[in-house]
Amino acid sequence: MNKIHYREWGIESPRYWGLLAVLAAIVGVGGFATLYMEHEGHWVTGMTNQIVWGTPHVFAIFLIVAASGALNVASIGSVFGQKMYKPLARLSGLMAITLLVGGLIVLVLDLGQPSRLIVAMTTYNFKSIFAWNIYLYVGFMAIVAVYLFTMMERKANRFSHGVGVFAFVWRLALTTGTGSIFGFLVARQGYDAAIMAPMFIIMSFAYGLALYLLVLMFTFDSDERPLGDAVLRRLKNLLGVFVAAVFYFTVVYHLTNLYGTENHAFEAFILRDGGVYTWTFWIGWVLLGMLAPMGILFHPALGMQRGSIAIAALLVVLGGLSAIYVIVIGGQAFPLNMFPGHTIIESGYFDGVNGVARHYSPSLPEFLLGIGGFALALLVTFIGVRLLQFLPTSLADDVADTQQAK
Amino acid sequence: MSQPTNQQRRAFLAEVTGVAAATVVAPGVLLQSVANAAPRDTAVTDDVRYGMLIDTTKCADGCSDCVSACDKENGLDLMEKPEGASDELWEMQRPRWIRQVKLRNNLTGRVTSLPMMCQHCEKPPCVDVCPTGASFRRADGIVMVDRHTCIGCRYCMMACPYNARSFIHENVQLKTTATPRGKGCVESCNLCVQRRDNGGTTTACQDACKHGAIVFGDLKDPNSAVSQAMAKYPTVQIRADLQLNTGVRYTDV
Structure with missing residues (x-):
C-alpha cells in the first residue's frame, strides 16, 4: 500500500527558526526601505517622470506572474488527471498564494499613496485592466484557498476537480490581465502587442515551476524526505519545455516587431544599441534565462544531476527577472515616438533628444523592497509547510510509480 | 436653595x-x-469643449515664457529640490506641465519649435487605464486628476502618449490655493481649470505668449478665436494615428 501521506515540515527547530529569522530580517529591511521611500517620497528612488515604474515593479510583476505559474503543478494533477502530480499539488497551491501575496505587497507599497488602497478597493473604473486585476488577484487567492481546502479535507476531495478547473481558468485570466497591463499601452513602442498576454502566461509557467522546483528540492532535502528521480525528471523536463516555449514567444515577439518598420528603432534599441537593456536582454533573458537552462535540463548527464537541475531552475528565475526588467524598464527607457518622421533636437523635459534613451538607475531602497517581497513569499511558504500538511512524506520512485499506475 | x-x-x-x-x-x-x-455652483456641461491651437510658425525658438507662466500659475515654481537630491535626478523628477520641444524633419531638415502639454484627448488613454477613475475628463473636455482618489500607481503616465504627466516625488511645502498638490499623486496641465471655474477666459501660457502662438477657447463655438483660427489654417493632432481626437492642435508640424 503506497497511499500518499502528508506531514508538516519537520526540520529541527533551530534550523527552522534560524531560517525564519533570516527571512524575517530581509522582510524587515524591505519594510524599512518602504517606510523611508514613503516618508521622503519617490525622489529617493531612481524613478522619474519618464521611468515611472522601477525595480519594485520588476519584482512585483515577476512574483505575480510566477504565482499563477506555481499553480500549474496542481492543475496538471487535478485538471489534466496526471496522477503523479497529485502529491505535489498542495505545495503548488500554497506557493500560488504566497508568491502572489509577496508580489502584491511590493506593488501596493510602491504606490504613491499606499494608504489609499481602500480607495482602490472601493472605487473602480472597469475600463482599466488594473481595476480588473484587483478582482482577479483577490479572487485568485480565495479560489486557491478553497482549492487547497478541497485537497486537504477528505470530505471535500470530490470537489477538488471542479474547483481545480475553475482555478486553472482563473489563473489563465489572471496572467492575461497582467500581460495586458502592457499589451494595452497603445502609446509605447515596446508594448501595445496582443502577444504580451500569452507570452506572460507561458513565462508564468516557467518561472512558477522554477520556483516550485527550488522550494520542493529544498524542503525535501532539508527534511531528508525521499524525492525520487521519476518525479524530478518529470518536473525538470516540464521546466525545459516551458523555457523552450518562452524562447519561442520571445523570438516571435521580436521577429514580428522587426517586420514592421515602425518598430525598427525599438528593436535596434533592445537588441543592439540599448546598453544595459541590450546586455540584460542577451545575457540575462536569452543566455542565462533560456539557453543555459535548456542546455542543462536536456543534457543527458547534467539533466540527471540534482545540483545542476537546481542551478537551471535558479537561472530560469534570474532570466525571468531579467526579462521583466527589459520589458518594464527597457520599454519605458525607449523614448516615446511622438513625432514620427522627426527627430527631437531639444526638449525642456527629457523627450529623448536625438533618440537618447531615458535615464534610470535603480536605487537600493527599491531593490530592498523587491527582495523583501521575495522573502515574504518564502517566509509564509515555510510557515505554511511547517504548520499544515502540505508536503508528502515521500516522493520516492515507488510512491510516484504507484500514483502513476492508479 | x-x-x-x-x-x-x-x-x-x-x-x-x-x-x-x-x-x-x-x-x-x-x-x-x-x-x-461662487460661479462654480453649476455643473460643467458639454456645451463647450475647451481646446487650443498652437501656431508653430509663431512659436519662437529659445522662448520659454509659456513654461514660466505655467510654473507660476500652478505653483510649480514653488517646488524645491529636496535636500540631498542630485540636480540631475531632480530635473527628471520635478513636475512639469508644459515644455518646449524643438524638432527637425528627418527628410527636409526643417526645424519646428512648439510647446507640448496634455493634449486633452476626447478619448484619453490615461482615463481608460486609471483603476480608480481619478484620471477623468470633464464634460467641457478638460482632462485632469482627482487628487482625492489618485492612488499614485502611475499607470496613466505609462499610458500617456505625450509624456504629459508628472508624479509628485517629494513632500510639498508650498502650494497655491488654486492648485493644491501632495506627495504621491499624479498631475498634469488642466487648461488652468481654476480660471475656467471662476469665469476666466484665458490660460496662463496663452497670456504669456507675446508671439500669439497659443490660442485658447471653446472648440464648439464657431465664433471663438480658436475655432476661427482652426478654420483658417490646416491643423494636425500629435499622434493622430491613435485617433484620440485631441483638444490641442498644431499648425505646421
Missing part, C-alpha cells in the same frame, strides 16, 4: 447647547453660502 441652582443649571445647559450648535452649524452655513456665491 435648590430651586435657583436648578434654574442656573438649566440656563447654563441651554447656553452651552446654543453655543455648541452654533459652533457646529455656523461654519457649514457659512461654507454653504460661500459655495453658493
Whole structure:
C-alpha cells in the first residue's frame, strides 16, 4: 500500500527558526526601505517622470506572474488527471498564494499613496485592466484557498476537480490581465502587442515551476524526505519545455516587431544599441534565462544531476527577472515616438533628444523592497509547510510509480 | 436653595447647547453660502469643449515664457529640490506641465519649435487605464486628476502618449490655493481649470505668449478665436494615428 501521506515540515527547530529569522530580517529591511521611500517620497528612488515604474515593479510583476505559474503543478494533477502530480499539488497551491501575496505587497507599497488602497478597493473604473486585476488577484487567492481546502479535507476531495478547473481558468485570466497591463499601452513602442498576454502566461509557467522546483528540492532535502528521480525528471523536463516555449514567444515577439518598420528603432534599441537593456536582454533573458537552462535540463548527464537541475531552475528565475526588467524598464527607457518622421533636437523635459534613451538607475531602497517581497513569499511558504500538511512524506520512485499506475 | 441652582443649571445647559450648535452649524452655513456665491455652483456641461491651437510658425525658438507662466500659475515654481537630491535626478523628477520641444524633419531638415502639454484627448488613454477613475475628463473636455482618489500607481503616465504627466516625488511645502498638490499623486496641465471655474477666459501660457502662438477657447463655438483660427489654417493632432481626437492642435508640424 503506497497511499500518499502528508506531514508538516519537520526540520529541527533551530534550523527552522534560524531560517525564519533570516527571512524575517530581509522582510524587515524591505519594510524599512518602504517606510523611508514613503516618508521622503519617490525622489529617493531612481524613478522619474519618464521611468515611472522601477525595480519594485520588476519584482512585483515577476512574483505575480510566477504565482499563477506555481499553480500549474496542481492543475496538471487535478485538471489534466496526471496522477503523479497529485502529491505535489498542495505545495503548488500554497506557493500560488504566497508568491502572489509577496508580489502584491511590493506593488501596493510602491504606490504613491499606499494608504489609499481602500480607495482602490472601493472605487473602480472597469475600463482599466488594473481595476480588473484587483478582482482577479483577490479572487485568485480565495479560489486557491478553497482549492487547497478541497485537497486537504477528505470530505471535500470530490470537489477538488471542479474547483481545480475553475482555478486553472482563473489563473489563465489572471496572467492575461497582467500581460495586458502592457499589451494595452497603445502609446509605447515596446508594448501595445496582443502577444504580451500569452507570452506572460507561458513565462508564468516557467518561472512558477522554477520556483516550485527550488522550494520542493529544498524542503525535501532539508527534511531528508525521499524525492525520487521519476518525479524530478518529470518536473525538470516540464521546466525545459516551458523555457523552450518562452524562447519561442520571445523570438516571435521580436521577429514580428522587426517586420514592421515602425518598430525598427525599438528593436535596434533592445537588441543592439540599448546598453544595459541590450546586455540584460542577451545575457540575462536569452543566455542565462533560456539557453543555459535548456542546455542543462536536456543534457543527458547534467539533466540527471540534482545540483545542476537546481542551478537551471535558479537561472530560469534570474532570466525571468531579467526579462521583466527589459520589458518594464527597457520599454519605458525607449523614448516615446511622438513625432514620427522627426527627430527631437531639444526638449525642456527629457523627450529623448536625438533618440537618447531615458535615464534610470535603480536605487537600493527599491531593490530592498523587491527582495523583501521575495522573502515574504518564502517566509509564509515555510510557515505554511511547517504548520499544515502540505508536503508528502515521500516522493520516492515507488510512491510516484504507484500514483502513476492508479 | 435648590430651586435657583436648578434654574442656573438649566440656563447654563441651554447656553452651552446654543453655543455648541452654533459652533457646529455656523461654519457649514457659512461654507454653504460661500459655495453658493461662487460661479462654480453649476455643473460643467458639454456645451463647450475647451481646446487650443498652437501656431508653430509663431512659436519662437529659445522662448520659454509659456513654461514660466505655467510654473507660476500652478505653483510649480514653488517646488524645491529636496535636500540631498542630485540636480540631475531632480530635473527628471520635478513636475512639469508644459515644455518646449524643438524638432527637425528627418527628410527636409526643417526645424519646428512648439510647446507640448496634455493634449486633452476626447478619448484619453490615461482615463481608460486609471483603476480608480481619478484620471477623468470633464464634460467641457478638460482632462485632469482627482487628487482625492489618485492612488499614485502611475499607470496613466505609462499610458500617456505625450509624456504629459508628472508624479509628485517629494513632500510639498508650498502650494497655491488654486492648485493644491501632495506627495504621491499624479498631475498634469488642466487648461488652468481654476480660471475656467471662476469665469476666466484665458490660460496662463496663452497670456504669456507675446508671439500669439497659443490660442485658447471653446472648440464648439464657431465664433471663438480658436475655432476661427482652426478654420483658417490646416491643423494636425500629435499622434493622430491613435485617433484620440485631441483638444490641442498644431499648425505646421
